[in-house]
Amino acid sequence: MFRTAELEQTVSKKVFKARAQDIRQQLLEAQMLLSRTADFSVMVDFAGVDGAGKGSTVSQLHAWMDTRLMRTNAYGPLPEADRQHPKFWRFWRDLPPVGRMSLNLSGRYSRPFLDRVNDRISEKEYVAELKRTQAFERALADDGMLILKFWMHLSRDAQKQRLEALEADPETAWRVARKDWDHWEIYDRFVETAERTITETNTEYGPWHIVEGMxxxxxxxxxxxxxxxxxxxxxxKSDHTPTHELLIDAEAMEAEDTLPPEPEGHVTVLSTLDMSPTLDKSSYQRKLAKQQRRIHLLQREALAKDRSSVLVFEGPDAAGKGGVIRRIIPTLDARNYRVLQFGAPTDEENARHYLWRFWRRLQRSGRLTIFDRSWYGRVLVERVEGFANDKEWRRAYAEINDFEDQLIEDGTILVKFWLHITPEEQLARFEDRRLKPYKRWKLTTEDWRNRGKWYEYENAAHDMVKYTSTHVSPWELIPADNKNYTRIKVLKTFGDYLEKALED
Amino acid sequence: MFRTAELEQTVSKKVFKARAQDIRQQLLEAQMLLSRTADFSVMVDFAGVDGAGKGSTVSQLHAWMDTRLMRTNAYGPLPEADRQHPKFWRFWRDLPPVGRMSLNLSGRYSRPFLDRVNDRISEKEYVAELKRTQAFERALADDGMLILKFWMHLSRDAQKQRLEALEADPETAWRVARKDWDHWEIYDRFVETAERTITETNTEYGPWHIVEGMxxxxxxxxxxxxxxxxxxxxxxKSDHTPTHELLIDAEAMEAEDTLPPEPEGHVTVLSTLDMSPTLDKSSYQRKLAKQQRRIHLLQREALAKDRSSVLVFEGPDAAGKGGVIRRIIPTLDARNYRVLQFGAPTDEENARHYLWRFWRRLQRSGRLTIFDRSWYGRVLVERVEGFANDKEWRRAYAEINDFEDQLIEDGTILVKFWLHITPEEQLARFEDRRLKPYKRWKLTTEDWRNRGKWYEYENAAHDMVKYTSTHVSPWELIPADNKNYTRIKVLKTFGDYLEKALED
Structure with a gap:
C-alpha cells in the first residue's frame, strides 16, 4: 500500500515557491468562502510515521491560511480532566462549527493504533475501536462535515534518516523522543497495522490520503x-463557486474617500507619535530571520516553563495586524498557539458579561494566544458605534485593568500592541487593495465607514492608552506606516518581553 | 456582628410546612419570570461555619425551585485543569446566563479565607484577594447581575453540638471531615476573620446576609x-411584576380539546401497555420513604466509586416527568447532580452536529445527570414537527445507540424512562391545570398543539422504542396514569439499576 509513498519524491525550492504562491491564494479564498457562505465545517486528521512531518505540515498550513478560522487540536495522552468522560468526549468537544476547520494531531486513531501495535489491546478490541471511529465520522459526514485524513509515510530507511537528521541538529533534536525510536524498532509491525487501519477506515465520507513525508x-x-x-x-457542490469575485464588496470598490476634516486642536497620544521610522528591505530580511529565531527559542523555553503569552493587536483597519501576525506564526508550533478574532458575540456570549467571551478562550499554561482585536473593542468600536453606553464603556477601563492584572499575576506574559498608521497611509493601502485583484476582497464598506470616524476612533484610542497603560501592562505604540519597520519592531518588542519574563 | 445569629432561633414543623408551601410557590413563579422575561442573571454564594447547613440549604432550594433553571457550583481545591488558568477563571466559566441562577458553594471567598485563617497568606495578601472579589462582583452587578451572599453562622457551642450530632448519626457521619474539627479548634480566629471579611465586602451590589444555621x-x-x-x-425594578398572571397563556386557557380521532388499526408498543396499575396513598408514602433512602445510599456509593448515572425522561406533556424528578432530587446532594432541559439550540449548538449539545453537557465521573427530555427529541418532536428531515431522523437511531454505547462503556449507569399516559388522563391533567390558579401557567398552547398530533407522536415513540432498546440500554416503559404508582416504579427501577451496576 505504501509503495507509492516511498518513491523519494521531492520538489525543488524553485518549483515550490512558484506553486506555493498560487496554492496559498486559492486556499485562502476557499477558506474565506467557507467561513462566509458555506454550511459545513472541515475536519482534517494527520496520522502516520514519526518524523514524517505531521506537525510541521500543520504549522505550514497555519502559516499559509487564515489561522483565525482554523484550530489545531493536539491530543496527547488523556489529561486527568478528560479521563473523567467517555473517550470521544474530547473529540466531540473540539468539533469545528460551520464555516471553520480543525486540524487534528495524534487524534482518535492514535491511541488505539499504538495500543494495538504494542499489543496492549487485542485484535478484536482494535476492530471495535475502528468501528467507533467510523461511526463518529459517518455521523459528522452525514451532518455535512468535510472529513480528510492524511497518513504521512516514510520508508523504514527514510524514517531512520529523518530521525537521525532531526537529532543531529541541536535545534530540532528536542522533537525526537525515545518513543520515536521505539516505533522505528517495530517499523514492520507499525506499517502493517497502518495498512490494515487505512484499509478498514478508508471510506467515502472519510477518505485517507497517503503522503510521502521525506x-x-x-x-x-x-x-x-x-x-x-x-x-x-x-x-x-454547495453552489458556492470558489472564486474571489464572490467575496468582493462592490460598494467598497466604488467608494470615495470618507476621511472627515481634522477637528481643530486635535492632539492625541497617537497624533504626536513619530511616524517617520522606516527600514530597508535587506536590513528587514536579516533582522526578520534573527528575530524569528529568537522568538522561536524563547517561546520554546516559555512552554517548558509553563509561561503563557497573550499578544493583543489593535489599530485602524489596514494597519497591518495580519501581516505582523503572519511573521510571528512561522516561529511557533501549531500545537501551542492560537490566533483569535472576534466577530459578533454568539447568543451564549450575549447572555453574559462582555468579558466572558475572552475568559472562556484563555488557553492553559504555556500556550501563546494572539488576539487580533480583543476586549478593547469595548472602549473602541463599541464606544464609537454606540453598542456600549457611556456608563458601560467608562467602567470597562477598570474591568479590563483588573482582567489583565489577573493574567499577569498568573504568570502570563501580556503584550499589547497598537499599530498606528496615518490617514494618508490608510488611504494608500485601501487604494492598493482596490487595485490588486487578489487583495480586492479585503476591502469592505465597513472599512470606509470606520475611516469616516477616524478622529472619534483616535480619541477613543487616546483614552484607552491613557486609562489602561498600567505599570504592569503598558501599551506598545508602534508607528506602522512602514511595514518592514513595524514587523521588526513588534517581533523585537515581543522578544524583549519574553526575555525579561523568562529571566525572572 | 454574629450576635443576632446566635439567638437559637427555630421554626416549628407546623409553621415551616405552612410557610414553605407559600414561599415555594412564589419562588417558582419569580424564577419562571426570571427565565422567561428578565434580562439579568442571579448568583448566590454560600459561605460560613462548617456544619451550619450550607450544602443542605442549597439542596433544599433545588428541591423547591425549578432545578432545571439553576445550577450549583461546588468549588473544592483547584483541580489540575483549573490550576492552568488564572484563579478566577473557573468563576467566570460558570457564570449563569441571563434568566438563570447559580448557587455557589466553597466559592471565591473560601480559599483566601481559609488561607488567611491558617496564616498561609498575609493580611495584605488577604485584603488584595477581597479587593479582587469585589471587582468581580462589581463588574457583574454593573452588568445587571443580582448577587446575594449568605453567611451561615453557628456559635462556638452550637458548631460543636452540630458536628457531634452529624457524627453520631451513621448516615450523616461522612459529612464531617477532619478539617471541620480543625476549624472548630480555631473558632475565634475563624469568626474574627469572617467578621472582617463580611464588613469589607458587604456592598450595595453584593450584600451579605447572616443566617443562623442551627x-x-x-x-x-x-x-x-x-x-x-x-x-x-x-x-x-425591571417592570416585571412578579405575578403568575403574567405567565399565563390566555389562548391555552380557552382551547378546546385537540385530540384527533384514533386512526384505524392503531397499535403501538405503548397502546398495548397495561395502564391499570395504581397505588394508594399510604403505601405510596411508605414506599417513597424507603426508595428515597435506598437511592440516597446507592448514589453515595456510586459517587465514591466514580460511577456516573444518566437518567433520561421522555413522554407526552403532563406525563408527570417533573413530579418524578422532584421525588429523586431530595435523595441527592446538589453538588453532585444536575437536571437539564433543552430549549431551542443556541447558535453555537446549531453550528454543529445535533448530538454536540448533549456531549458538551456530560458531567465528569460520579455525577448524576437527569435529562428532562433529551437527544431523543431528534426522533420525536423533530421528526413529527419536520425540524429534522427523513434522512436525518432515520439515521439518528444508530447515532443515538452509538452515543449511549459510549456512555455505558465509560461506566455510566444509563436509565431511559418513557412515562406513558392515556389521552384521557392527559386531558384530565390539562383541565386540572386550567382550573387550579397556581397551575395555570403550566398549560400552554403548545401542549394543545402537541395533543393534536397524539398518534403521530405515539408512532414516533413506537419506532424509538423499537430501534433504541438495545440489550445494554432498554427503554423502561412506565404506565403513568397513576402518579403514585409511577413515582415508586421509577424510583425502584433506578434503584435496581444502581444496585446491579454497583454489584459488578
Missing part, C-alpha cells in the same frame, strides 16, 4: 493540494 | 425569603 516541500504541496481540491469540490 | 427549618425559610424578596424587588 521531502518537506513535496509533502506540504501535496497536502495543500488535496485539501484545496476537496474544499473546492465541496464548495461547488 | 435549625434547618429556620435557616431554609430565612434564606428562601431573602432570595425571594431580592428576586421580586429586582423583577419589579
Amino acid at each position: 521531502d518537506s516541500n513535496y509533502r506540504t504541496l501535496t497536502v495543500a493540494q488535496v485539501l484545496l481540491d476537496a474544499l473546492v469540490a465541496r464548495l461547488e | 435549625d434547618s427549618n429556620y435557616r431554609t425559610l430565612t434564606v428562601a425569603q431573602v432570595l425571594l424578596d431580592a428576586l421580586v424587588a429586582r423583577l419589579e
